[in-house]
Amino acid sequence: MRTLRALAVSLPAAALVLTACGGDDTAGGGDGDVVELRYAFWGSDDRAQMTQDMIDKFEAENPDIRVEIDYADFGAYFDKLATSVAANDAPDIMTMGGAYHSEYAGRGALLDLGEVDDMIRTDKISDDILAHGTIDDSLYAIPTGVNGYAMVANPAVFAQAGLELPDDTTWTWDDFADLCTQIGTALGDDGYGSQDLTNHNTLSLWARQNGESLYNEDGELGISAESLTQWWEFALELRDSGCTPPATLTEELASQSAPEQTLIGTNSGGMSLVWSNVLEALSTASGEELELLIPPGLGGGEPGSWLGPSMYYTISARTEHPEEAARLVDFMLNEPAAAESFLTDRGLPVNTDVRDAIMDDLTPVQQAEAEYLNRLQEVVGEPVAPAPVGSTETADIVTRLNSEILFDRTTPQDAADQFITEVGAALQQ
Amino acid sequence: MAYLFLAPWFIGMVVITIGPILASLYLSFTEYSLLQPPEWLGLENYRRMLDDERLHTALRVTFTYVFVSVPMQLALALALAFFLDRGVRGLAIYRSIYYLPSLLGGSVAIAILWRQIFGTEGLINQLLGAVGIEGEGWVSHPDHALSTLIVLNVWTFGAPMVIFLAGLRQIPTMYYEAAEVDGAGGFTKFWRITIPLLTPIIFFNLVLQIIGSFQTFTQAFIVSGGTGGPADSTLFYTLYTYQRGFGSFEMGYASALAWVLLVIIAIFTAVNFLAAKRWVHYGD
Numbered sequence: 001m002r003t004l005r006a007l008a009v010s011l012p013a014a015a016l017v018l019t020a021c022g023g024d025d026t027a028g029g030g031d032g033d034v035v036e037l038r039y040a041f042w043g044s045d046d047r048a049q050m051t052q053d054m055i056d057k058f059e060a061e062n063p064d065i066r067v068e069i070d071y072a073d074f075g076a077y078f079d080k081l082a083t084s085v086a087a088n089d090a091p092d093i094m095t096m097g098g099a100y101h102s103e104y105a106g107r108g109a110l111l112d113l114g115e116v117d118d119m120i121r122t123d124k125i126s127d128d129i130l131a132h133g134t135i136d137d138s139l140y141a142i143p144t145g146v147n148g149y150a151m152v153a154n155p156a157v158f159a160q161a162g163l164e165l166p167d168d169t170t171w172t173w174d175d176f177a178d179l180c181t182q183i184g185t186a187l188g189d190d191g192y193g194s195q196d197l198t199n200h201n202t203l204s205l206w207a208r209q210n211g212e213s214l215y216n217e218d219g220e221l222g223i224s225a226e227s228l229t230q231w232w233e234f235a236l237e238l239r240d241s242g243c244t245p246p247a248t249l250t251e252e253l254a255s256q257s258a259p260e261q262t263l264i265g266t267n268s269g270g271m272s273l274v275w276s277n278v279l280e281a282l283s284t285a286s287g288e289e290l291e292l293l294i295p296p297g298l299g300g301g302e303p304g305s306w307l308g309p310s311m312y313y314t315i316s317a318r319t320e321h322p323e324e325a326a327r328l329v330d331f332m333l334n335e336p337a338a339a340e341s342f343l344t345d346r347g348l349p350v351n352t353d354v355r356d357a358i359m360d361d362l363t364p365v366q367q368a369e370a371e372y373l374n375r376l377q378e379v380v381g382e383p384v385a386p387a388p389v390g391s392t393e394t395a396d397i398v399t400r401l402n403s404e405i406l407f408d409r410t411t412p413q414d415a416a417d418q419f420i421t422e423v424g425a426a427l428q429q
Numbered sequence: 430m431a432y433l434f435l436a437p438w439f440i441g442m443v444v445i446t447i448g449p450i451l452a453s454l455y456l457s458f459t460e461y462s463l464l465q466p467p468e469w470l471g472l473e474n475y476r477r478m479l480d481d482e483r484l485h486t487a488l489r490v491t492f493t494y495v496f497v498s499v500p501m502q503l504a505l506a507l508a509l510a511f512f513l514d515r516g517v518r519g520l521a522i523y524r525s526i527y528y529l530p531s532l533l534g535g536s537v538a539i540a541i542l543w544r545q546i547f548g549t550e551g552l553i554n555q556l557l558g559a560v561g562i563e564g565e566g567w568v569s570h571p572d573h574a575l576s577t578l579i580v581l582n583v584w585t586f587g588a589p590m591v592i593f594l595a596g597l598r599q600i601p602t603m604y605y606e607a608a609e610v611d612g613a614g615g616f617t618k619f620w621r622i623t624i625p626l627l628t629p630i631i632f633f634n635l636v637l638q639i640i641g642s643f644q645t646f647t648q649a650f651i652v653s654g655g656t657g658g659p660a661d662s663t664l665f666y667t668l669y670t671y672q673r674g675f676g677s678f679e680m681g682y683a684s685a686l687a688w689v690l691l692v693i694i695a696i697f698t699a700v701n702f703l704a705a706k707r708w709v710h711y712g713d
Contacts, residue, residue, distance in 0.1 A: 075655070079675045086463040086680075103678060107464035247659075249549055251569035255654035393677050396656060403660040407571055426677065 033064055035324045040070040040091035041311075042077035047345055054341035058331050065324050085109050090316040092325045098395070099387030101133060101141035101312045106389035110140045111315040111322055119326035121334050124351040128383040132309045135386055142333060143309030145347020148276045148376040149201055150292040150305070151176075157270040161186035168293035169379075173234065176271075176296040180243035183270040191268035193243040196250040198235050198402045200394045202273055206231045208381065209297055209304035219388030221423055225416040232405050232412030239406060247406035254399055260285040277310055277347050279369045292372035294379060303379040310347025348373055393426040457685035462678040474685035484686070486661050487669040490575060494665070495642045498582040503634055506586040510593035511623070524594065527587045534585030540651035544568055547577045568652055571662040578648050578663060589634040596630035597623070628709040636701050643694050646671070666690055 041051065048071050055067045070091050072080050078100060084090055085104075096104065104110050113120060122130060122142065133141030153165055161183040166175055180193030187193075204214035207223040210230075216222040238244045245253070245263070253262060259278060263269025265285030274282070276292055283290050297303050313332060315325045332338045336357040339349050344366045349355045355370070362370065401419055404410040410418070432439075457474055459467035478484055513523055533539050546552045549566035557564040567573045604622050613621065624631075646667040649657065657664030657672070670690070674683030 082463045082675060082678070104464060107462050107678070109464040246565075248566035248569045251659040252549055252566050255569070255656065255658060257654075390677070396672075396676065399656060400658060400661060403571065403658055407660055409571065409660060429677070429679070 035065050035321050037065060037067045037093060037321060037325055037328060038070050038091040039067050039093040039328065040072075040077075040081060041095035042072055042074045042097075044073075047071070047342070050342040050345055054332065054338045057335075057337050057341065058328060061331075062324075062327060065327065067328060085316070088318065090318055092316055092319040092321060093328055094314050094316060095144070096141055096312040096314050097310075099389075099391040101314055102135055102387050102389050103392055104314065105135045105138075105140035109317055111317050111319065111325075113139045113142065113315065113326070116315070116322050116326035119323055120330045124334065124353050126350075126352075128380075129307065129309060129350050131383050132386050133312055133314075141312035141314045142329065143312055143347070143350050144332070145277070145310040145344065146350055146373060147308045147310040147347050148292075148305060148373050149205060149295060149308065150274060150276045150279075150372060150376070151271055151295045152264055152274050152279065152282060153271050153291050153293050154264055154267060154269070154286060154288055155291060156288045157183060157187070157191065157267060161270070165291060166293070168296075171293075171296045172299040173296045174299070177234075177238060177241070177243060180238065180271060181241040184242035184244075187268070191270070192245045192263060193269070194238070194271040195253060195263045195269050196235065196239070196244045196402070196406070197273045198231070198398065199273075200398045201275075203228070203231065203398060204384065205273075205295055205304045208306070208384075209302060211302075213385060214394075215385050215388050215391060215427075217385050219385075219427065221420060221427060225413075225420055228416035228419055229412045232402075232415055235402070236405065236412065247403070247408075250406055251403055254403075264290065275308070275310070276369050276372055277344065279372075280344070280363070280365045283365045292368065294376060302381045304381065305376055306380050306384045307373065307376065308384065309350075344369065388427055390427040390429050391423075394423050397422045397426070453684040453687060456681050457688050459681045460679075461681040461684070463680050464678065467681060470681065474682045475689075477682065478685070478689065483661065483664065483669060487657075487664045487666045490657075490662065490664050491643060491645075491666040493575060494579060494582070494645065495639060498579040499635070499638045499642055501579070502583045502586045502638060503589055503631065505583060506588075506590035506634070507593050507627075507631070509586070510590045510597055511619070513590075514594060514597040524591060528591055529587065531585045531587035534581060535647055537647060537651055539581070540648045543577065543581055543648070544652050547573075569659055571658075571660040574652070574659055574662045578645075578652065581648055582642065582645070589638065592634055593627070593630060596627050600626045625710050629711055632701070632705050632709045636698055639697055639701070640694055643690065643697070 039051075039055070041047070048069060051069055051071075055069065059066060071077075081091075081094060090109065094104075101110065117139075120142070122139075125142070129143050129146060130139060132143055133139055135141075151168070155165060158165055158179075163179060163182060163186075166179060176194075183191075183193035200214065203223060207214050207227055210224075210227045212224060212227055213222040235244070239246070239250075244250065259265045259281040262272065262282065262285070264272050264274075264282050267286050267288060271293075273295060279290060279292060294303060295305050313329045315322060315329065319325050333349075334351050334354060336354050339351075339354045339358045340361060343358060343361060348370055349358065359367070359370065397419060401410070401415040405412060405415050456467055458469060458471060460470050460473075461467035509527060513520055513527075517523060547567035548554075549569070551567070553567060554564040565573075567577050600623065604626070605618055608618050608622060644667055645665050649663045649665040649668050650671070653659070653663045653668075655668070655672075657668050666686070667690070670683050670686040673679045673686065
C-alpha cells in the first residue's frame with residue numbers, strides 16, 4: 001500500500017522529466033514539412049545579430065526550412081563542437097577555422113560536398129581558394145571569405161620616428177629590420193618598432209620565401225630545420241636591436257587576443273604581421289589610419305604571401321537534411337542579400353560577383369582591406385596546401401618554442417629540431 | 430520504499446558520476462578522437478606517458494605547486510586563526526573578510542584580476558616603481574609565473590583558517606591554566622598543547638588542500654590563456670590533460686592521464702593517512 005502511494009507520487013514526476021527531455025524532437029513535428037537546421041558558429045553578439053538577419057532573409061525565401069543558430073565564444077566553440085559531435089548531436093552546418101576542417105574531415109565527421117554539388121554553386125569561387133577545403137581530393141569545406149597575411153603599419157608611429165612607409169613591392173627583411181629598429185630607438189620607452197612576428201603563419205610565409213612550405217601536398221612537414229633556425233636567429237636579432245619588445249612583454253601580448261591591447265591597437269608599435277580582416281578592429285582600437293603592406297621578402301625571392309580562407313562552411317556527415325543544409329550554405333556564399341547582412345565579417349566574400357555587389361556598402365577601412373587583397377592577388381605564388389590532420393597543434397608548439405627562445409632557455413637550432421620532432425609527431429596521429 | 434526515495438540521488442550518481450568514470454576508464458585504453466568511435470589500444474596510452482616530456486614538465490609544475498603552496502597556506506591560516514582566537518574585537522568581521530578570498534580564489538574573475546595585478550604595467554610593478562625598482566611582467570616570465578599562482582593559492586587561506594578557528598575553540602582552557610601553573614610560557618603552551626590538540630584539524634586541512642591543489646585548473650588556464658605558458662611554466666597536470674583531450678583530439682590519452690592523476694592523489698591521501706598514525710592525536 002505504501003509502495004503504491006509512493007509510486008503514484010513519483011510517476012507523474014518521472015513523466016514530467018521524460019517529456020521535458022523529449023521536447024526537442026517533437027517541437028518541429030507539428031507543422032508538416034518544415035525542416036529544422038542547426039547552424040553553429042563562433043563569435044560575438046554582433047556576429048550573431050548579423051547572422052540572424054541573414055537567416056531571416058533565407059527563411060523568407062525558403063519557407064520550408066527553419067534555421068536555429070547555435071553560437072559560442074571562440075575559446076569555447078571547438079570544445080563544445082567536439083563534444084556535441086561525439087554525442088551524435090552535431091549541428092547540421094558548422095563553421096570551421098584554422099585546420100579544424102581537416103581534423104574533422106580526416107576523421108569522417110564532415111559531409112563530402114560533392115554529394116550536394118548541384119545545390120552549392122562554386123563557379124564564381126577561385127580554385128585556389130576552394131583548394132584549402134579540399135582534403136584527399138574531396139571538397140569538405142568552403143571558405144567563407146578571403147584573407148591575406150599582411151604587415152600592418154601605423155603611419156602615425158612612423159611619423160613620430162621621422163620615417164616614411166616603405167615601398168612594399170620591393171622591400172626586404174633587412175629593410176624591415178632597419179625601419180623597425182629605427183622606430184624602436186626613436187620611441188624609447190614609449191614603444192617598439194614591431195610586435196614579435198613569430199607564429200605558424202609567419203613560418204609558413206618564411207618557408208615559402210625560402211622555396212619550401214610549412215606543410216607539403218602530402219600533409220607532411222615541409223619546412224627545414226635550417227629555415228627555422230634562420231628565422232629564429234632573425235627574431236633574436238630583432239629582440240636585441242630594440243625592434244621587438246623584451247620576452248616578457250611578447251609573452252603577455254601572445255597570451256591575449258584583444259585588438260585593443262596589441263601594440264598596434266595602443267599606438268605603441270609601428271608594425272605587426274596580421275590577417276587582413278583584423279584591420280577594422282585594429283583601426284578602431286588605435287584611431288589611426290592604418291595601412292596594410294605586403295610582407296617583406298628575401299630580396300629577389302618570391303613574396304611568399306598568399307590568399308587564405310578566413311573561415312569555412314562545412315556540413316555534418318550525419319545531418320538528416322544534407323540538401324537543405326547545402327541550400328543554406330549556397331545562400332550564404334552566393335546571394336548578395338546574405339553578404340549585405342555580414343559584409344566582410346567573415347572575410348571578403350569569396351564569390352567575386354557578391355564581392356563587387358557589396359563594395360559600395362563597405363566602410364573606408366573595409367575598402368582599404370579589399371584594395372590590399374587586390375594588390376596581393378597580383379603577387380601571390382603557388383596556393384598553400386590545405387592544413388593537414390594534426391596541424392591544429394602547430395600554433396601552440398610554435399608559441400611555446402618561441403617563448404623558450406626569447407627567454408634564452410634554448411637555442412634557435414635546438415628549437416628548430418624540437419619543432420620538427422613535435423609537429424612531425426602531431427601530424428602522424 | 431526507501432529505495433524509491435533514494436532513486437533520484439542514485440540515478441544521478443550512476444548516470445552523472447559513476448557512468449562517466451567507468452567510461453573514462455575504458456577510454457583510457459583506447460585511441461579516441463571524439464569524432465570517431467574509440468579503438469582499443471591496450472596499455473599503449475600508459476606506456477606513452479613514460480616518454481612524454483611535456484607530461485613530465487606538468488608533473489614537475491604540479492608537484493612544486495602542491496608542495497610549496499599547501500604548507501604556506503596552512504601555516505598562514507593557522508597563524509591568523511591563532512591570533513584571531515585570542516579575542517580580537519569584531520572577530521566576525523575579520524573572519525568574513527579573510528574567508529572571502531576562499532570563495533573567490535578559484536574563479537575566472539580573480540584569475541583575470543591576477544593577470545592584471547602581476548602584469549608588466551600592473552599594480553605590483555607600479556608599487557615597485559614607486560620605490561625605484563623596475564619589475565618585469567611577473568605572470569609572463571617563466572621564472573615567476575608559477576610563483577604568482579602559488580601566491581594566489583596561499584591568498585585563499587580563509588577556508589582552512591575558519592576550520593582552525595573552530596578547532597582552537599574546542600581546546601579546553603583548563604589545559605592552558607594547568608600549564609601556566611607549571612610555569613609554561615606562550616611558546617611552550619602553543620607547541621605542547623595547541624599543536625598536539627589541533628593535529629586532527631591540521632590533518633583534515635592538509636588532506637583537503639593537497640587533493641584540491643592537485644586539481645588546480647582555472648587559474649592556470651586563465652592566466653596563461655590556456656597554453657600553460659610562458660614556456661610551460663604553468664602547465665598544470667589538469668591543463669595538460671585538457672590540452673591533449675580537446676586541443677589535439679586525444680581523449681583516450683587524456684582519460685589515461687586523468688586516471689593517473691586519480692592514482693597519484695589516492696597515493697598521497699593514503700600516505701597521509703598512514704603517516705597520520707604517527708603524528709595525529711585524537712585525544713582519548
